[in-house]
Amino acid sequence: MAGRVRYRELDWFLLGVVLLVASLGLLEVYSTTATHPRFANMHLRQLAWVGLGLLVMFIVARLDYHSLLDQAPLIYLATLGGLVAVLFFGRQMFGARRWLEFGGLTFQVSEVAKWSIIIVLAKYLGELRSETLTPKDLAKVAVLAGVPAALIAAQPDLGTALTLAPIAASGAFLSGLRWKHIAVLALAGLLVLPAGWFLLRPYQRERVVAFLNPGHSPQGSGYQTLQSKIAVGSGGFWGKGMGKGSQNQLGFIPVRHAEFIVAAYAEEQGFAGVLLALSLYLILLLRLLHIAETAADRPGALLVAGVFSLLAFHLLVNVGMVIGWMPVTGIPLPLLSYGGSATLSTFMMLGLVMSVRLRRFVNL
Numbered sequence: 001m002a003g004r005v006r007y008r009e010l011d012w013f014l015l016g017v018v019l020l021v022a023s024l025g026l027l028e029v030y031s032t033t034a035t036h037p038r039f040a041n042m043h044l045r046q047l048a049w050v051g052l053g054l055l056v057m058f059i060v061a062r063l064d065y066h067s068l069l070d071q072a073p074l075i076y077l078a079t080l081g082g083l084v085a086v087l088f089f090g091r092q093m094f095g096a097r098r099w100l101e102f103g104g105l106t107f108q109v110s111e112v113a114k115w116s117i118i119i120v121l122a123k124y125l126g127e128l129r130s131e132t133l134t135p136k137d138l139a140k141v142a143v144l145a146g147v148p149a150a151l152i153a154a155q156p157d158l159g160t161a162l163t164l165a166p167i168a169a170s171g172a173f174l175s176g177l178r179w180k181h182i183a184v185l186a187l188a189g190l191l192v193l194p195a196g197w198f199l200l201r202p203y204q205r206e207r208v209v210a211f212l213n214p215g216h217s218p219q220g221s222g223y224q225t226l227q228s229k230i231a232v233g234s235g236g237f238w239g240k241g242m243g244k245g246s247q248n249q250l251g252f253i254p255v256r257h258a259e260f261i262v263a264a265y266a267e268e269q270g271f272a273g274v275l276l277a278l279s280l281y282l283i284l285l286l287r288l289l290h291i292a293e294t295a296a297d298r299p300g301a302l303l304v305a306g307v308f309s310l311l312a313f314h315l316l317v318n319v320g321m322v323i324g325w326m327p328v329t330g331i332p333l334p335l336l337s338y339g340g341s342a343t344l345s346t347f348m349m350l351g352l353v354m355s356v357r358l359r360r361f362v363n364l
Contacts, residue, residue, distance in 0.1 A: 011353075013287065027242065086110075087151065118349065122299045145165070229323060240267060245268040258339060265277065303356055314332070
């Protein structure tokens with residue numbers, strides 16, 4: 001089957017949109033780091049990650065996604081093993097253990113967990129024969145996604161742990177989750193929500209308080225949100241120009257090359273630039289929906305739907321965080337934010353999408 005696939009049949013439109021977004025990210029990473037000695041040449045490292053990501057995407061696209069689905073149990077166990085290894089042997093930075101180190105390079109295993117869960121749930125849900133999802137099936141989905149989510153939350157990295165929820169939710173919904181079950185789950189979530197407050201770490205509680213009242217601690221937990229909103233507002237319609245944003249260049253925006261890159265981008269490129277970037281993301285997401293609709297089989301459609309839900313969740317939470325509509329989390333904006341592990345993970349998932357599209361006419 002793989003032999004009949006040619007690279008000229010790749011979705012070049014999708015690839016073009018992806019490269020446009022990545023290019024905007026490279027320009028903004030350069031703008032946010034060029035004048036800072038500590039982050040010198042970070043844009044070159046991000047360029048290298050994008051180049052490596054493209055290579056990984058082409059390799060994954062060449063693979064038959066059915067062969068990856070067949071290896072779902074092994075992929076799942078390897079992911080759990082990696083997440084457990086992080087808790088014991090991971091490199092500690094900023095008070096958390098989220099990275100494994102290999103030969104001087106650090107890698108965030110939780111990024112692997114994202115596409116791993118997409119594959120595992122597509123395998124399980126794609127083989128169900130029933131048109132509706134039973135409570136037993138739903139419980140299995142919750143366990144499959146919940147175990148790695150709990151391990152990630154223990155690092156601690158609650159933001160990344162939450163990204164597994166939309167993957168599981170979209171898969172369950174497309175597999176026939178009944179509305180009455182959705183209502184029961186929503187009610188149960190509301191009932192246990194107060195108890196979740198006591199499970200949060202002190203800094204996580206501070207972030208929730210800062211979200212509800214940013215003025216509560218303008219020099220503390222509310223600082224990130226307030227400075228981000230100032231940067232977004234000061235950009236106006238056309239922006240101040242690349243490299244000319246005061247909030248950006250003077251370092252008032254926290255992690256302005258990663259989680260808060262949209263704030264720096266909005267200050268320098270204005271509403272017009274943000275509208276361009278969000279339009280590209282919208283085109284990307286609509287293209288993923290089209291590929292899911294034209295997939296050759298149910299597992300392929302679930303794979304693409306999982307990628308769609310994850311990217312949409314990242315976009316919603318990250319942009320919402322920047323403008324103060326969401327609590328501050330460590331969730332980056334795919335393709336725009338700096339990050340090696342996240343960039344490779346994103347391109348790997350796009351490779352899965354390409355693999356599904358390349359085989360949409362294959363007689364299975």
